[in-house]
Amino acid sequence: MNSVTxxxxxxxxxxxxxxxxxxxxxxxxxxxxxxxxxAPKAGKRVVVVGGGWGGATAAKYIRMxxxxxxxxxxxxxxxxxxxxxxxxxLSGVRTIESLTxxxxxxxxxxxxxxxxxxxxxxxxxxxVRVGEGYLEYDRLxxxxxxxxxxxxxxxxxxxxxxxxHAWKAGPQTxxxxxxxxxxxxxxxxxxxxxxxxYRCPPGPYERISQVAWYxxxxxxxxxxxxxxxxxxxxxxxxxxxxxxxxxxxxDYRASQKVVxxxxxxxxxxTEFDKVSYDVINLIPPQRAGAIAVQADLVGADKRxxxxxxxxxxxxxxxxxxxxxxxxxxxxxxxxxxVANSMGKIxxxxxxxxxxxxxxxxxxxxxxxxxxxxxxxxxAVVNAYRIENGKVVQIEQKLTPAQSVWVAQRSxxxxxxxxxxxxx
Amino acid sequence: xxxxxxLMVVAAALVVLGAGSAxxxxxxxxxxxxxxxxxxxxxxxxxxxxxxxxxxxAGMNAEYFKKQIQDYAxxxxxxxxxxxxxxxxxxxxxxDIAAFFAAQPRQPTPMLGEPAAIARGRTASAPCAACxxxxxxxxxxxxxxxxxxxxxxxLVEQMALFKQDRRNxxxxxxxxxxxxxxxxxxxxxxxxxxxxxxLR
Numbered sequence: 001m002n003s004v005t006x007x008x009x010x011x012x013x014x015x016x017x018x019x020x021x022x023x024x025x026x027x028x029x030x031x032x033x034x035x036x037x038x039a040p041k042a043g044k045r046v047v048v049v050g051g052g053w054g055g056a057t058a059a060k061y062i063r064m065x066x067x068x069x070x071x072x073x074x075x076x077x078x079x080x081x082x083x084x085x086x087x088x089x090l091s092g093v094r095t096i097e098s099l100t101x102x103x104x105x106x107x108x109x110x111x112x113x114x115x116x117x118x119x120x121x122x123x124x125x126x127x128v129r130v131g132e133g134y135l136e137y138d139r140l141x142x143x144x145x146x147x148x149x150x151x152x153x154x155x156x157x158x159x160x161x162x163x164x165h166a167w168k169a170g171p172q173t174x175x176x177x178x179x180x181x182x183x184x185x186x187x188x189x190x191x192x193x194x195x196x197x198y199r200c201p202p203g204p205y206e207r208i209s210q211v212a213w214y215x216x217x218x219x220x221x222x223x224x225x226x227x228x229x230x231x232x233x234x235x236x237x238x239x240x241x242x243x244x245x246x247x248x249x250x251d252y253r254a255s256q257k258v259v260x261x262x263x264x265x266x267x268x269x270t271e272f273d274k275v276s277y278d279v280i281n282l283i284p285p286q287r288a289g290a291i292a293v294q295a296d297l298v299g300a301d302k303r304x305x306x307x308x309x310x311x312x313x314x315x316x317x318x319x320x321x322x323x324x325x326x327x328x329x330x331x332x333x334x335x336x337x338v339a340n341s342m343g344k345i346x347x348x349x350x351x352x353x354x355x356x357x358x359x360x361x362x363x364x365x366x367x368x369x370x371x372x373x374x375x376x377x378x379a380v381v382n383a384y385r386i387e388n389g390k391v392v393q394i395e396q397k398l399t400p401a402q403s404v405w406v407a408q409r410s411x412x413x414x415x416x417x418x419x420x421x422x423x
Numbered sequence: 424x425x426x427x428x429x430l431m432v433v434a435a436a437l438v439v440l441g442a443g444s445a446x447x448x449x450x451x452x453x454x455x456x457x458x459x460x461x462x463x464x465x466x467x468x469x470x471x472x473x474x475x476x477x478x479x480x481a482g483m484n485a486e487y488f489k490k491q492i493q494d495y496a497x498x499x500x501x502x503x504x505x506x507x508x509x510x511x512x513x514x515x516x517x518x519d520i521a522a523f524f525a526a527q528p529r530q531p532t533p534m535l536g537e538p539a540a541i542a543r544g545r546t547a548s549a550p551c552a553a554c555x556x557x558x559x560x561x562x563x564x565x566x567x568x569x570x571x572x573x574x575x576x577x578l579v580e581q582m583a584l585f586k587q588d589r590r591n592x593x594x595x596x597x598x599x600x601x602x603x604x605x606x607x608x609x610x611x612x613x614x615x616x617x618x619x620x621x622l623r
Contacts, residue, residue: 066446337464344460355445365461365511367504383507385514395507405580412476412576417464419473
């Protein structure tokens with residue numbers, strides 16, 4: 001899909017927050033029929049806000065487990081674009097089209113999908129504002145993903161079109177790929193890693209590997225400077241360092257938190273240093289999606305949502321569940337696999353609770369693959385148990401080395417998990 | 424039947440109806456279903472993996488499944504992915520999970536190979552049939568699994584692991600398959616996998 005088409009449908013679907021799941025912007029183009037209680041509730045109903053890894057999975061599984069429950073899914077985007085594997089679009093190993101999927105499979109389970117943003121949540125009245133009307137619910141599942149803290153980096157907010165994050169797969173992914181391709185040999189590509197917690201802990205390091213692999217092959221005199229706000233590589237550090245031995249073009253600098261950017265002079269400033277660039281990929285600091293902040297689902301830090309570890313019900317509002325990257329407090333990474341896991345566990349909990357039964361105690365699982373070249377990958381896998389009502393990690397395992405076998409298994413993982421969410 | 428007896432029957436029926444009507448009949452009726460929620464990300468709903476490198480668990484013999492989980496968890500069958508998940512399975516209840524997957528109808532892999540590869544694989548499979556049978560369905564009494572309809576990418580990787588003695592290294596019960604795989608050129612693995620994956 002090209003960016004013009006995408007912008008067009010974003011505009012026509014009323015989702016003014018580019019790629020946001022559950023953005024809070026005013027709905028300009030919503031259907032005139034969406035006024036008042038535009039779909040009066042008859043039986044049991046669950047509304048899901050956000051159709052990403054967590055929300056699409058939850059909506060589908062509720063219908064699979066109990067088709068007597070009516071499920072509405074609110075997702076502004078008409079197509080799902082996978083963040084996992086989108087780093088490979090930068091290196092040209094994958095196309096964005098190969099990561100773009102529709103929601104027809106979810107619809108076939110009887111999920112009613114509205115390509116609209118939820119504009120507000122009213123927990124006391126158990127309803128979600130959509131357009132000029134509202135939807136009532138018995139239980140609400142909020143899967144809002146992340147939004148960016150633009151204000152944390154001076155000069156970033158007003159230059160969002162020039163300083164790309166490409167951290168929500170979509171138009172920015174292909175735009176950044178184009179910037180990388182058109183950079184002169186001998187140029188400097190600067191990639192900045194935000195402080196934890198952020199979406200996909202190994203993601204920036206996979207991206208570094210992909211950009212370095214591309215530059216080594218296509219622009220051998222170019223350099224990749226990494227400014228990492230963290231003290232060390234956040235995930236799979238030893239495996240990434242081993243992989244980077246093949247990429248002497250990487251200049252990795254730890255504890256370099258970005259505080260300002262000036263695209264006019266192509267310069268980025270950290271707490272201690274100034275760095276010039278030809279192309280920049282600035283991954284901003286993150287927090288829960290805007291709707292979660294606005295609905296007071298976040299904690300005192302105003303960033304992330306604390307939840308019950310077995311039902312994912314918000315600790316702040318009853319009958320409202322939060323899943324995916326927006327959550328905090330569980331010893332799990334903000335990964336697509338975890339969001340998919342939470343989607344299923346939360347769906348199962350909601351089906352049980354609506355039937356007046358206790359939710360089963362099911363821990364999530366996590367598998368994170370990272371590609372370190374055009375054909376080899378590494379992985380980290382986590383298993384958990386529930387102990388006194390809390391999720392506790394019981395095991396973490398890394399692949400012993402990078403290999404083509406791991407990469408092949410990651411392709412199988414992707415196909416299977418996209419199917420689990422969307423088919 | 425007296426009035427009192429009739430009332431008791433009606434009451435009992437209402438209790439049964441009440442218990443069953445909390446939700447519509449479906450996957451939650453099997454005690455193993457909720458325990459497999461983490462598995463389906465890779466292995467597909469009901470264990471019917473749609474991808475080539477993730478094995479299909481649907482219809483898998485429960486005893487074979489349990490042995491593999493125990494071997495993964497103990498590190499005997501080395502797998503960075505499955506060792507943690509095997510421990511996840513053990514703590515949630517291996518019997519329920521094995522029974523759930525065994526009860527699911529197997530949908531053969533949708534990842535079909537080229538007809539020429541399948542034909543070459545059929546010819547090359549003669550020595551495999553001695554244990555896995557002419558139909559590829561194995562011999563459960565001897566712990567030999569069915570290969571019919573299994574995901575071909577998974578089969579290719581397992582053949583390589585057997586050949587290199589990296590699956591259950593040193594396990595005496597697997598000596599025969601490892602000795603056989605040492606005689607098979609790596610280039611035949613995709614053909615053999617395409618053939619077994621094609622069996623319905």
